[in-house]
Amino acid sequence: MELDEERFGxxxxxxxxxxxxxxxxxxLVDRMAIVNALESKRRTVGNTLHKGGCRDAAALVRNNGDRS
Incomplete structure (x- = not known):
């Protein structure tokens, strides 16, 4: 996943x-708790860019758990 610096930040x-x-x-701080917190925040924020940031962050945390 390639991200520009602002998006990565x-x-x-x-x-x-x-x-x-x-x-x-x-x-408890684990992968799924972080994903759930990010998805919950995504549902509550109003700004479209902020929603996208939360969505992308949740996807990054969720998908990187598959790597060994």
């Missing part, structure tokens, strides 16, 4: 925010 920021939110709420 948005995706990294969304993943980091999801992890921090899970830690703050005392929840």
């Amino acid at each position: 948005l995706i990294a920021s969304e993943i980091g925010a999801a992890v921090l939110e899970l830690v703050h709420h005392g929840q």
Whole structure:
């Protein structure tokens, strides 16, 4: 997956925010919890670009779990 720097920054920021939110709420931090947090955020934000960033971040976390 090729990403330009700005898009990569948005995706990294969304993943980091999801992890921090899970830690703050005392929840287990694993791949599916991060994906679920990102998908949940995607449903609540109104900005189309932000929705796309959350979607791409969730896809990146979800798909990279298949690599060994």
